[in-house]
Amino acid sequence: MGLEGLLPELEIIRKDFPILERTVAGGKRLVYLDSANTSQKPQVVIDTMVDHLENHNANIARAMHALGAESTEAFEGARDRVAAFLNAPSRDEVIFTKNASEALNLVASTLAFRGPLQLGEGDEILITEMEHHSNIVPWQMLAQRTGATLRWIGLTDDGRLDLSNLGELLNERTKVVAFTWVSNMLGTINPVSDLAARAKEVGALVVVDASQAAPQLPVDVVASGADFVVFTGHKVVGPTGIGVLWGHREVLDALPPFLGGGEMIATVTMAESTYAPIPHKFEAGTPPIVEAVGLGAAVDYLSAVGMDAIHRHEQTITRYALEGLASVPGTTVLGPLDAESRGGAISFEMQGVHPHDIAQVLDTQGIAVRAGHHCAKPAHARFGVQSSTRMSSYLYTRPDEIDALVEALNYTRAYFKVG
Amino acid sequence: MSAELDSLYQEIILDHYKKPLHAGLRDPFEAEVHHVNPTCGDEVTLRVHLEGDKVADVSYHSEGCSISQASTSVMADLVIGKTVDEAMAIHADFLALMQGKGTVEPDEDVLEDGIAFAGVAKFPARVKCALLSWMAWKDATAKVLADNTLEKA
Numbered sequence: 001m002g003l004e005g006l007l008p009e010l011e012i013i014r015k016d017f018p019i020l021e022r023t024v025a026g027g028k029r030l031v032y033l034d035s036a037n038t039s040q041k042p043q044v045v046i047d048t049m050v051d052h053l054e055n056h057n058a059n060i061a062r063a064m065h066a067l068g069a070e071s072t073e074a075f076e077g078a079r080d081r082v083a084a085f086l087n088a089p090s091r092d093e094v095i096f097t098k099n100a101s102e103a104l105n106l107v108a109s110t111l112a113f114r115g116p117l118q119l120g121e122g123d124e125i126l127i128t129e130m131e132h133h134s135n136i137v138p139w140q141m142l143a144q145r146t147g148a149t150l151r152w153i154g155l156t157d158d159g160r161l162d163l164s165n166l167g168e169l170l171n172e173r174t175k176v177v178a179f180t181w182v183s184n185m186l187g188t189i190n191p192v193s194d195l196a197a198r199a200k201e202v203g204a205l206v207v208v209d210a211s212q213a214a215p216q217l218p219v220d221v222v223a224s225g226a227d228f229v230v231f232t233g234h235k236v237v238g239p240t241g242i243g244v245l246w247g248h249r250e251v252l253d254a255l256p257p258f259l260g261g262g263e264m265i266a267t268v269t270m271a272e273s274t275y276a277p278i279p280h281k282f283e284a285g286t287p288p289i290v291e292a293v294g295l296g297a298a299v300d301y302l303s304a305v306g307m308d309a310i311h312r313h314e315q316t317i318t319r320y321a322l323e324g325l326a327s328v329p330g331t332t333v334l335g336p337l338d339a340e341s342r343g344g345a346i347s348f349e350m351q352g353v354h355p356h357d358i359a360q361v362l363d364t365q366g367i368a369v370r371a372g373h374h375c376a377k378p379a380h381a382r383f384g385v386q387s388s389t390r391m392s393s394y395l396y397t398r399p400d401e402i403d404a405l406v407e408a409l410n411y412t413r414a415y416f417k418v419g
Numbered sequence: 420m421s422a423e424l425d426s427l428y429q430e431i432i433l434d435h436y437k438k439p440l441h442a443g444l445r446d447p448f449e450a451e452v453h454h455v456n457p458t459c460g461d462e463v464t465l466r467v468h469l470e471g472d473k474v475a476d477v478s479y480h481s482e483g484c485s486i487s488q489a490s491t492s493v494m495a496d497l498v499i500g501k502t503v504d505e506a507m508a509i510h511a512d513f514l515a516l517m518q519g520k521g522t523v524e525p526d527e528d529v530l531e532d533g534i535a536f537a538g539v540a541k542f543p544a545r546v547k548c549a550l551l552s553w554m555a556w557k558d559a560t561a562k563v564l565a566d567n568t569l570e571k572a
Contacts (some may be wrong), residue, residue, distance in 0.1 A: 026423075356459060356484030356548065357428075364424050373460040380460070386482050387460045415424065416433070416485075 005316030016042040028366030031401045036345040036392030048297035078296030085299035087220040095245040095282045100211045101134040103230035103245035108138035110255040112145040121147035123175045128153040130183045133375040135209045159186035159335035174204045181213035185376040186335030187342035196225030218307040238298030242291035259284040314344040317393040324406040345392040352418035355389040361412040431535035435489035445478035450562040454555040467559040491552035
C-alpha cells in the first residue's frame with residue numbers, strides 16, 4: 001500500500017514488535033488499534049529490561065558494589081535519555097513517577113502544601129473540557145484543599161478549545177493553567193506554545209499533559225513554554241509503571257516535596273529533615289528501576305525512527321482512517337475532521353449500535369479498539385454522547401489494518417441489522 | 420466467529436434491546452436509584468413500586484449496550500407481579516448464572532427469557548453489563564423495605 005507519508009521502513013518496524021505476529025480470535029491476525037490506551041513494545045525494550053534483571057539488578061544509589069553501580073548507571077542513563085527526548089535543559093529536571101497521573105498529582109498536591117507557590121482562596125485554576133480525568137480530578141482536589149476556584153475552557157462544536165473568552169478566563173487570579181497537548185478522545189492537537197504564552201502573561205504556572213503527544217510528535221519542553229510537562233512510559237513503547245514529570249528547575253526547587261522517605265533526603269534527625277536537590281527530592285523510596293531503564297530504551301527507539309517521521313506516519317494513517325470511517329454509513333467522528341489538526345486517536349459513534357457491542361464484534365475479528373468514555377466523561381458529555389468507540393494507531397499501524405477495521409464496522413452494522 | 424458472537428447476542432437479547440419492556444419512568448414509586456458502570460459509563464435510573472409484598476412496578480430509564488439494555492427489560496418483566504421473596508430468588512438465580520463462568524445450567528422455568536444470558540457468562544467483560552440493572556433493582560427494593568421497617572417501628 002503506497003500511501004505518501006508512511007514510515008518507509010514500516011515492515012521492518014513491525015518486525016520489531018513481536019506481539020504483532022500473534023493471532024487472536026481463533027487464528028485471526030491481531031489488528032491492534034488501541035495504542036492510545038497502551039502501545040505495544042519493541043524487542044529492544046523487552047531485551048533491555050530482561051538484560052537488566054538478568055545481569056545488572058541491584059538497588060540504586062545506595063548499594064556499594066558493582067551491581068549497584070551498574071544499576072545506578074542504567075537508571076540515571078535513562079534519565080539522560082528522557083531529558084534528550086524532551087530537549088530538557090537539565091537532566092535534573094526530569095523526575096520519574098509511576099505514571100502521568102502521579103506526575104500530575106505531584107504538581108497538584110504540592111501546590112496545596114505550605115510554600116511560596118501555595119494556592120489559596122481567591123486563586124483560580126484553569127483547565128479545559130477535553131481533559132483526561134487525570135488532568136481534572138487532581139485539580140478539583142487542589143481546589144477543595146486550598147479554597148481556590150476551578151474554571152475551564154469550553155470546546156467548539158468541532159472539538160477544539162473555545163478560546164473566545166480566554167481573556168476573561170485568564171486573569172490575575174489565575175495561578176495554574178493545565179491542559180492536554182493532544183486530546184485522548186477528540187484527537188485535537190492544541191496550540192501549546194500560544195496558550196502557554198498567554199498563561200505566562202498573567203503569571204500562571206503552565207502544566208501540559210503530553211501523554212498522547214509524546215508518543216506521536218516531537219515534544220520540546222523549552223519550545224512549549226510550559227513549566228511542567230508530563231507523560232507516561234507505556235504509551236511511548238515503554239513499560240507500565242513509569243511516568244515522567246519534567247519541570248523548570250526554579251519551579252521544582254520552589255515546590256515542597258511530594259512523598260517523604262528514603263532517597264529524597266539530605267539528612268534526617270528525629271525532629272526534622274532536609275531534602276535532596278532535584279530530581280531526588282521528588283523520588284522517595286526505591287524507584288521503578290527496570291521500568292525506567294526500559295523507558296530509556298523506548299525513547300531511544302522512537303528517536304532513532306524519528307519523531308517527525310512518526311508524526312507524519314500517524315497523520316497519514318489518521319487521514320486514511322478518517323476517509324475509511326466516513327465511508328461507513330451512520331458513523332460520526334467526534335473531533336476535528338482534518339488529519340493535520342489531530343493525533344492518531346479517533347473516537348466515533350455508529351448509529352444504532354452501542355460502542356460496547358461494536359468493540360465486541362471487532363474483537364471476534366481480531367481487531368482491538370477501546371469502547372467507553374476513555375476517561376474523558378466531561379468531553380463526552382459536551383457532545384451529548386455517553387460513550388464512543390475509539391481506534392488509535394501508532395508507528396506500526398498499516399493501512400490494511402484500517403481496511404480491516406472498516407470492513408468489520410460494515411459487518412457490525414449488518415450483524416445488528418442497522419441501516 | 421459468528422457462532423461465538425451468536426452465543427452472546429441471542430435473538431432474544433437483540434429483541435429485548437430493540438423493543439425493551441416496561442421502559443420509561445413511572446409513578447407511583449417508593450424508591451429511585453441511579454447506578455452506573457464506572458468503567459464503561461452505562462447507567463440506569465430505576466424506580467420500584469411495591470404493593471404489600473408484591474412488586475407492583477419497576478420502571479427505568481437506561482443508557483448502555485445491548486446486553487445491559489436487554490437485561491434491564493428481561494429483569495423488569497420477570498420481577499413485576501412477583502412477591503418480593505420470589506423476585507429475590509430469581510435475582511439470586513440470575514446472579515449465580517452470570518457468575519458461573521458458563522458452567523451453570525439455567526432453569527428456564529425460573530429465568531424465562533433470562534436464560535438467553537447464559538452465553539454472556541462466558542464473556543467476563545460483559546457480565547457487569549448484564550448485572551447493572553439487577554443490582555439497581557435489588558438496591559431500590561432494599562431501600563423500600565428499609566423505609567417500610569422504619570415506618571412500622
